Amino acid sequence: MSTTAAVLWTGGKDCALALFKAQKKGYNITHLVTFTPENPDFKAHNLSLIQQQVAAIGLPHLLLTVKAPMQESYENNIATLKKQYKIDTLITGDIDEVQNHDNWIEKCCQKSEMLVYNPLWKKDRNELLHQLINENFKIIFSLVKKPFFDQNWVRKVIDSTIIEELKKLNIDICGENGEYHTMVLNAPYFSKELKIDSYTITEHEHYFYLNKQLTTS
Incomplete structure (x- = not known):
């Protein structure tokens, strides 16, 4: 598969399984990407953990800061991924809508026409x-x-x-x-x-x- 892809990496089980499934599907995964607020305080997965995971995986890691207004910030970062890093597909571990909201990443990818692969979406x-x-x-x-x-x-x-x-x-x-x-x-x-x-x-x-x-x- 010629697609150049990046996995949205949070450190948890869903993104880890999404990466596994994308590899099996033949995606050319070149980067791991973590979106982080300006002053991160992650209780579930801190950045030091994520960095050690990334080292164990062996892929380049991009840490991208997001801030208000959030949609614009995500859109700008995604545009950078496409233009600067030549990434044309983002792989997510999203399983379902949260509180009846549409898929956030898909929404933010529309402006730059970034493709999205959600291998866990609506799965049992x-x-x-x-x-x-x-x-x-x-x-x-x-x-x-x-x-x-x-x-x-x-x-x-x-x-x-x-x-x-x-x-x-x-x-x-x-x-x-x-x-x-x-x-x-x-x-x-x-x-x-x-x-x-x-x-x-x-x-x-x-x-x-x-x-x-x-x-x-």
């Missing part, structure tokens, strides 16, 4: 989670929201037992409504697994999250 949630397990991804919960979860869920590895537990809760089992966030520690395309050396679990307002220090094995 259970199948997506099981594919992660079957393809040997190692993924942990990095942030969980009350009252659905308590702090004991933080740092648990997603496996078949955990998926069954998620089904018992009144949530989207992929966390599409912000019920939880994840951190990818290993994937088929990682050169090394990320290891958690030390961590604390912090309670903040309506959620618990992992404060972590990571190394590669």
